[in-house]
Amino acid sequence: MRDYVNWLRHASPYINAHRERTFVVMLPGEGIEHPNFGNIVHDLVLLHSLGVRLVLVHGSRPQIEARLAARGLTPRYHRGLRITDAPTLECVIDAVGSLRLAIEARLSMDMAASPMQGARLRLVGGNFVTARPIGVVDGVDYLHTGEVRRIDRKGIGRQLDERAIVLLSPLGYSPTGEIFNLACEDVATRAAIDLKADKLLLFGAEPGLLDEHGALIRELRPQQVPAHLARLGGDYQGELLDAAAQACRAGVPRSHMVSYAEDGALLTELFTREGGGTLVTQEQFEKLREATIEDVGGLLELISPLEEQGILVRRSREVLEREIGQFSIVERDGLIIACAALYPIADSEAGELACLAVSPDYRHGGRGDELLERIEARARALGLKTLFVLTTRTAHWFRERGFQPSGVERLPAARASLYNYQRQSKVFEKALG
DSSP: OHHHHHHHHHHHHHHHHHTTOEEEEEEOHHHHHSTTHHHHHHHHHHHHHTTOEEEEEEOOHHHHHHHHHHTTOOOOEETTEEOBOHHHHHHHHHHHHHHHHHHHHHTTOOOTTSTTTTOOOOEEOOSOEEEEEOOEETTEEOBTBEEEEEEOHHHHHHHHHTTOEEEEOSEEEOTTSOEEEOOHHHHHHHHHHHTTOSEEEEEESSSSEEOTTSOEEOEEOGGGHHHHHHHHTTSHHHHHHHHHHHHHHTTOSEEEEEESSSTTHHHHHHHSSSOSSEEEESSOSEEEEEOOGGGHHHHHHHHHHHHHTTSSOOOOHHHHHHHGGGEEEEEETTEEEEEEEEEEOTTSSEEEEEEEEEOGGGTTSSHHHHHHHHHHHHHHHTTOOEEEEEESSOHHHHHTTTOEEOOGGGSOHHHHTTOOTTTTOEEEEEEOO
């Protein structure tokens, strides 16, 4: 029970932040076939109940493949896109129609003692996507394969205003009444861009983007994406990553890659600070910056537990407000997770590094080293030659970073007069080159 209460408390800022925001969610056909699909539906219902404006885009590749195989037809591709002749288009229409009905049925369930109880959702589809033919590329005619020409932004917006979930299929229509087979990634990306969505959420088989060692890459900037695309080649993770980057370059604040195979992956990504997938964003998710008066409350929350343990010297709110200009902080998605302060010592060329603290949840990530470098850079900019630190519990950490044992007698007079002999802090110093 306590874990649930703590999770809910930490999720509450995100619940408020996501309300009335527009999310475009792309679920490939593989995700619809996966046993976890029912849990994803429940999570989408939860998002809707929390006031999120949802546009759901579904894929249909494996379902189309199954229908082609049943008819004895051979699928044809060029540059990773299906060539859609007339018989293939019939399979596409059959697969998409069946999937739409299946999705509508799942989102219409109202089972007692289940997350769907009392949901009363309204799911709306329609001719919201105008398409055009891709045409001939490298001498290959794509026939009925198309690309998105326009998203009916106003039409979708009206449905979202009426609290409906909008369902978009990988089909588009031309002004002359033709039907085109579309890539669901293209539909989702264009929908997110044209609707000015707050997030694009892309489901894939993996937890997110994995590096060459199989470790999850939690955050990327769009400018970092091309190097990963070259490494991935033409696999599906590369397609998702490319879609995420395209959306961000076109103004979508954040794109997320999450797993359709992992129960709760969507909620973990949206309602926890660490997330569970890969975030592609133009913004800096974690910032090292100088503190402002608005940060006092967050600083108190960070350092109070360490003051209670006697690790840090107590500082009142009034003292922090007065000395806030001395602090540098690491901010992660609105939460202050680390801090350090620099106090120039009067009548000397020395300064004191004080109040270096990192939240227990974010240790072992090199943030202490980043703050130390920041403080040393600030000290050099002020023309200081020596940096002192007084500590009771972390002597080894500072010694490993070039600080040498010193003594009270080495402190400038202005600081030595304030030394607290009851704390018996050890004094270390470091020459700033």
